[in-house]
Amino acid sequence: MMAVHETQGEEEFADEPTEGGVDEVEARVGLAYTLKQVKRDSTARMGFYIIAFITAIAAFVSIDYYLLDYAMAKAIPFLHHPERDPEVINTLLPPVGMENGLGSGTWEHPLGTDHRGRDILTRLIYGTRIAMTVGFMATAIGLVGGTLVGAVSGYYGGWVDDVLQRITDTIYAIPFLVLVIAFMSAFGRDISYAMVGVGIASIPVFNRLIRSRVVSIREEEYIEAAKAAGVKDRNIILRHVIPNSFAPVLVQATLQVGVSILIVAGLSFLGFGAQPPTPSWGQMLAASRNYMLPAPTFSIWPGIAILVTVVAFNLLGDGLQDALDPRINN
Amino acid sequence: MSEEPLLKVENLKTQFFTEDGTVRAVDGISFEVYEGELVGLVGESGAGKSVAALSVMRLIDSPGVIVDGEVTFKGKTLVGYEETTGEPGEPPELVEREEMLTEEEMRTQIRGREIAIIFQDPMESLNPVFTVGSQLREFIELNRDLSGTEARAEAVQMLREVGIPEPEKRYEQYPHQFSGGMRQRVLIAMALACEPSLIIADEPTTALDVTVEGQILDLVEELQRKYDTAFVWVTHDMGVVAEICDRVNVMYLGEVIEQANVEELFYDTKHPYTEALLASMPRPDRTTGELNPIRGVMPEAINPPSGCRFHSRCPDAREVCRRVHPDLRAIENGDHDGDENGRVHRAACVKHDAFDVGYPESEPLENEATGGFEVGLTQEGSR
Numbered sequence: 001m002m003a004v005h006e007t008q009g010e011e012e013f014a015d016e017p018t019e020g021g022v023d024e025v026e027a028r029v030g031l032a033y034t035l036k037q038v039k040r041d042s043t044a045r046m047g048f049y050i051i052a053f054i055t056a057i058a059a060f061v062s063i064d065y066y067l068l069d070y071a072m073a074k075a076i077p078f079l080h081h082p083e084r085d086p087e088v089i090n091t092l093l094p095p096v097g098m099e100n101g102l103g104s105g106t107w108e109h110p111l112g113t114d115h116r117g118r119d120i121l122t123r124l125i126y127g128t129r130i131a132m133t134v135g136f137m138a139t140a141i142g143l144v145g146g147t148l149v150g151a152v153s154g155y156y157g158g159w160v161d162d163v164l165q166r167i168t169d170t171i172y173a174i175p176f177l178v179l180v181i182a183f184m185s186a187f188g189r190d191i192s193y194a195m196v197g198v199g200i201a202s203i204p205v206f207n208r209l210i211r212s213r214v215v216s217i218r219e220e221e222y223i224e225a226a227k228a229a230g231v232k233d234r235n236i237i238l239r240h241v242i243p244n245s246f247a248p249v250l251v252q253a254t255l256q257v258g259v260s261i262l263i264v265a266g267l268s269f270l271g272f273g274a275q276p277p278t279p280s281w282g283q284m285l286a287a288s289r290n291y292m293l294p295a296p297t298f299s300i301w302p303g304i305a306i307l308v309t310v311v312a313f314n315l316l317g318d319g320l321q322d323a324l325d326p327r328i329n330n
Numbered sequence: 331m332s333e334e335p336l337l338k339v340e341n342l343k344t345q346f347f348t349e350d351g352t353v354r355a356v357d358g359i360s361f362e363v364y365e366g367e368l369v370g371l372v373g374e375s376g377a378g379k380s381v382a383a384l385s386v387m388r389l390i391d392s393p394g395v396i397v398d399g400e401v402t403f404k405g406k407t408l409v410g411y412e413e414t415t416g417e418p419g420e421p422p423e424l425v426e427r428e429e430m431l432t433e434e435e436m437r438t439q440i441r442g443r444e445i446a447i448i449f450q451d452p453m454e455s456l457n458p459v460f461t462v463g464s465q466l467r468e469f470i471e472l473n474r475d476l477s478g479t480e481a482r483a484e485a486v487q488m489l490r491e492v493g494i495p496e497p498e499k500r501y502e503q504y505p506h507q508f509s510g511g512m513r514q515r516v517l518i519a520m521a522l523a524c525e526p527s528l529i530i531a532d533e534p535t536t537a538l539d540v541t542v543e544g545q546i547l548d549l550v551e552e553l554q555r556k557y558d559t560a561f562v563w564v565t566h567d568m569g570v571v572a573e574i575c576d577r578v579n580v581m582y583l584g585e586v587i588e589q590a591n592v593e594e595l596f597y598d599t600k601h602p603y604t605e606a607l608l609a610s611m612p613r614p615d616r617t618t619g620e621l622n623p624i625r626g627v628m629p630e631a632i633n634p635p636s637g638c639r640f641h642s643r644c645p646d647a648r649e650v651c652r653r654v655h656p657d658l659r660a661i662e663n664g665d666h667d668g669d670e671n672g673r674v675h676r677a678a679c680v681k682h683d684a685f686d687v688g689y690p691e692s693e694p695l696e697n698e699a700t701g702g703f704e705v706g707l708t709q710e711g712s713r
Contacts, residue, residue: 158392220456228387228449229469229520230441239468243459 037323044319050312058132080119082126083277089117092295101294109300115291123279124305130209130280133260134195138260141199143253146206150236172204184272194273198260208254213245247324251317258313265306268275335362335530336560342399344385347421351632355381357584366558373581376628379564383530388436395421442473446521450533452513457503462516463501473524488519512544530562546575568611580604583639584631589676600661600677602646646681647708648692659684
């Protein structure tokens, strides 16, 4: 019997991956790899650039708003003060090269003016601040909350899981918009409550997604190995369970930013969220509704802004999904 | 050298309470591991080897429960109950003895520090999203009081120790950039990193091909000599047992049915199951090309057979085997009457004189092994 094994084992073979094999396998994990994959995908790349562009504008106008009190808006020629009514009031002007019953478009207001004579382009640009802040913050709240709840719930199972998931189901059963409106009615109509409200309402989305992954991840042998090595539960969840469950959550988060922007625009349209005169896309839409016939272009511009932003996030999300999916080999 | 055993397992019982019934995965096993000893735990799939190994570490998850028995390690009680009461089919009420370590103590004193475990599948035992080095370092930081850079140096040193070429470079790589054998080396490095007194190896070479397996076994033997670590080696491969083990426990259906030094086990086999297991090994020195499998399949642990659990497949089975459930007893046998530590050859089979239950007079039993059908498995077909 012993002879059997000796013939197979004793002979010294050169250890397989020594020669040159080390560099040839590419690391298929991590941020650098993911970005590389996303860059290969042309639609995802476009989404990424659009988001980068809008985010840059949002950062610029936020600085102007918070620190400079619209000084930059006054300094840059084609921008106007986004909130104050102008001295010479030309309401509902059409864009350049077009005419409506109230006048014809001028280069001073390339996209026309709104019902109070304010420049639409300026207000669109300054509207990115609300849209992006709300999109990212609401998603961040949902992401962090949902990930923690979902990971704990999936990892421990049993009654912990039952309690957390039934609460989640309860929240999920209430329509999204109704939930946020109820939340804002209780706490206040301010935009920051809209942000928190949308964040809380999106916790179930992330919670369920990550829980379903964690339930399978927790059975993996490296989790067992970590337990056998004496790692604390908390560190197992944070270091081993969540990072391995995170890929679909990241994709969902990207899509969720778009969804949040859309929801908050909807809220603003209904009169919740950003209050006049703060420029926001949803509120511009709401205002334009009354002037659809005399100035149809007024309502088109904020619509396009919302559409482009949401589509950009969707494109990036799809690209990320492909990049992070181990089954797609490119 | 007749010191106290390092690990002592007595009458350990682990059961899984499922909807179909109670699975008695480990049903009253006892064995000892002395310092620096390599002890084999051998048996077919489903014999309860892995559950036994995990029970020692108290890593059994629901619905599994360690329902009875005692595990002591270096004078500490890992498992020990004051009393156990309960209905059959229900998890019992367990009253832990005062000296039994709490979960927190298990985690901070035993797991990783004193007893390490190497799992079966090296492909699955490393976290795919972190570099090998960071995992090794995390483990070293966790169990030894070393700072970040010291831990890193130690991790690289451990990688070198287990024969990984270019350890500095390998440290920065992810598990998928390692081959199976290399990953198993990493896991061995991880297990050894904290210089535990005992390493439980749960079929660590099963997922590897034979040449790599040979290298890993050589490595383990070398490191075992160097660090003087005791091993519990869980395997189903008698070849591996022959190569590295000092003592062997053969398990069948949740019970240890033979316990002996490795030479005695191979050259003076006392239990028909062990014999059958040895006979079923593929032998390149035989020309017939026929394998000699153990007839039948292992019965379910939910409903184990009466009497000797092996009687339904045993070529030596007699009427009495169906009635009498043999315990593990020392077998008298002239020359090999225990070694210098008084560790004797034990077996649980009534055909030996130590059991006086009337085996010689009993009628032979009809079963798959004695009068059963022929299963023509060829060696090529099953490998």
